[in-house]
Amino acid sequence: MLTSPYLNKEECKMKYYFSRIWAGILITLLSFSFTSSSYAIDIKLWDLSARQGQDEFYELLKKEVKKYNPDINVIVTEWENEAYKTQIQLALNGDDGPDVFFNWFGEDSARLARAGLALDLTPYADMEGGYGSFISKGWQDAGAVDGKIYGIANKAVSKYFYYDPAFFDQHNLSVPTTFGELIDTCKSIKAIDPSIVPWPMGNSERWKLNHVITMLNQRVVGAENTKADYALTAPDDELFTNPKYVEAWEKVVELNENCFNDAPNATNPELTRSMFAAQISPMMYCGTWCGGIFASEGFTDFKMFRFPRVEGGADDGTVGFLVAEGLQVSAKTKHPEAAALVASINVSDTMALADAELRGSLISNATLIDQMEDAPHWFTFYVNDIADKSGHVNVLDVLLEANVSNAYLDMGTEVLNGTKSPQEAMDFIRKVALEAKAAM
């Protein structure tokens, strides 16, 4: 120990010990900083929960990402559907949100991009492992806002009528190709046994009927006529004034009278899936995620058909329901390149094949689809049918401005309950649309 001529022995001793303590603290801090800067990069990924095969899918993703960068750890958190819609918005505004997160592509993803909460992924398309080499330009555009890519679409969901062919054969029912035939089929089923619900409708969460009115607007009003209204770009005196919108709601009233169960607004959508899977009801309109659910509940001998065309409607029945989904990257991520890599690897050839095989997804990258083993019959049907459609329509609760979307959801409940007529429903939607447009 050195001594100083200006300090006494005790002071020198104290100074010596303090210098040792400070040195120890510095070494510890330095070692921590080296540890954190040189090694692990944690990428938090949020997705919806309860998908079949999801655990295996994400285990594979973690391994695939490590092939490109062994320092990246992907930490997956799963959320319930309704909770996620709120939680993701809160988290993205905070400092501890996810780096990579699931979203529905449409207004939901575009809003985050416009608010600066989603990262522009355009520069990462062509990096090593970048999404540009995995998915087509068309699929890339599904996540585009103003020409920039803010999300990487890994799959899409569509909707079909599922029916029980054994029941149809037994009672000589044929697959309806028009809306009129669909109503007749419902009537025939009720004539066979009035206790059978031809098409169970569970609208307690409001979105179920929203998917039906999405297709009815498409079939009756048509894509060309709805475009300006949906985008709120139509002149004020024309916004949502097309009488065909009312006609679409009138079709809902017809369905409610002839096809649906009692109290659809108090019925849970999951229960209606079980009613079909248990063959209590012979038909239902459900998403492409439903095939696997029916199979997991023990019913695999079902078949599908498209939402029928409406006689005299603007659409010939070849346009289908399709919502692209995928991953976005938070603009606040501390590791933008690593996060973009994770979102990109999610659509690599290997991961896309695994997505189709494990989660039954309608994948955006079909390079290895021929290698898919034992594809269930419903999966093959979806893939072929989507390829065969002339166009696609996004669902209203994703596509429309939030207030107008909420008005459509509310009016679905009102029309089903009979508390508002189709005309009153459209008057209300128009009023909300005008207010929303004025606030833009």
Place this chain on the structure above:
Amino acid sequence: MNKTQTNSIGFSLSSDRVSVIILLIPALIFCTIFIFIPAFWAIVGSFYSYGMTSLNDWKWVGFDNYIKASQDEFFWIALKNNFIIVFASIVLQVGVGTILAAILDRGIKYGKVIFRTIIFTPMVISSVAVSIIWLIIYDPNVGILNSILKAIGLPTPSMGWLGDPDISIWMIMIVAGWQNTGFMMVLILAGLQGVSKEVYDAAEIDGATGVKAFWYITLPMIRNIIIVAILITTIGAFKVFEFVYVLTQGGPSNATQVLGTYIYLQAFNLLHMGYANALSVVLLIIALILGWFQLKASRRA
């Protein structure tokens, strides 16, 4: 002992006062972080227009959000529903709780602890779990309520218990009552047990027994406890959220909307954070007024 001390810079502080300040500091810090600062920002935010996804883009709108609230039919529906829940909760929870407490205090001789425990049990279950259980009970297709009614030949509502805008708010009240009546019962029972037996003996000599004794002796004696119970119920009814959110999400078509769910809808679904703040300020003012009454009543009790 001299309680006054002089510190090194010359201030004279009572040691009791120092202790009080030191003991209050942690509570003040937490209250400031979790109550005062958020409340302050809610008040400030209510004069702006901004959304959940545009937190850095605040637009000054003055009192527009409050004017909008006064013209918003769903805000008035929500407020009306809160008042319905207040009055129905007082009748169901405090009223039935008082009757149950009286029965347990003087009406039955055996099994008091068992009955008290059974009635109180729903109180310890999470409100969300209770709501989900009742969601299944009310289900129009597989719910036990419809099955029982159909079995005895009674009609069931065609729109469902929670799908009919005319009855759904009352169905929610039943669930809230089922869970909270036990708590009111225990609160009032504690008051009843403080009433001296001699008072009843004296009343009996004067000919007041049974319902008469309950009306003229018991109720006036526990008046302050009942006031506290009413205020707790009232404040709870204004704060109600989870029952409505789980059972109906404010539907069908906003028929069961309350301030809590409507604020949530505006903030997180429609992304009107400024407007949601204004509605929260209205709720805050109502809660402050009720809280002031509760404090006064508590002191008297």
